[in-house]
Amino acid sequence: MSKRQSAKYKIDRRMGENIWGRPKSPINQRSYGPGQHGQRRKSKVSDFGLQLRAKQKLKGYYGNLTEKQFAKTYEDAARKKGNTAETLVGLLESRLDALVYRAKFVPTVFAARQFVNHGHVLVNGKRVNIASYRVKPGDVVSVRERSRNMALVLEAIQSSERDVPDYIEVDGKGMSAKYIRLPELAEVPYPVKMEPNLIVEFYAS
Known part of the structure; x- marks a missing residue:
């Protein structure tokens, strides 16, 4: 591991x-914590x-x-x-890696950071490799064409583990996602x- x-x-x-x-x-x-003291009774x-x-x-x-x-x-x-x-x-939620994760282009938020850092993601058609880049409402985030057949991407898109939230509009065929608006806490x-x-x-x- x-x-x-x-x-x-x-x-x-x-x-x-x-x-x-x-x-x-x-x-x-x-259900207990890690390490040798993980099973101790929890205090207030x-x-x-x-x-x-x-x-x-x-x-x-x-x-x-x-x-x-x-x-x-x-x-x-x-x-x-x-x-x-x-x-x-x-x-x-406006972080680029968070949006890539929410759009189901990758299976985990950790994978999303690496995916962005390795240059697989475009914002409004331009490559951005900074995971903390702040996406604005109306921006379109997409997977580079040559990265779309990666096993990681195909696994995530086909997964039924989670759904895409309403504040993101995903085009499955084009492997792109439009950030509609900043979400409220209850929507995340x-x-x-x-x-x-x-x-x-x-x-x-």
Whole structure:
């Protein structure tokens, strides 16, 4: 098992939840945390602990972003008018790797980051290889023609594990996806409950 794959599943076990909703997650068999102390009885979590956990869970969901990347996204959300928690989720969903994952061009958000970095993705017809690139409503993201027959892509498109959300319009034949609008929290198909309001409290405290 690769280091990245191992780390990915460790997040599930540390959170005690199958945060991507994948059948292969070890949390489906072992509900306790990783490591030699994973089976210890859990003590009551403080308010700060709940806020930190909410941040780690959302940060981990998007391919285990670095603290710097996540904090920058939060700062951008806080500067905009409106509900910061909702805006934070909207900005995370606007990442190019997140959109590639949501459009079902790849099976996991980790694969989406690598797929973008390796130059397989176009935005409005131009190649973009930065996973954190922020897609704007109206932008069209597509898979490069020579990358469309990759086993990874064909597996993801045929998978029935998840559906494409309403804020993305996918053209299966053209292997392209149009980002319609920033989503609201309730529209984002998280397999587990995310609490961005606790993340706002975390950074505000």
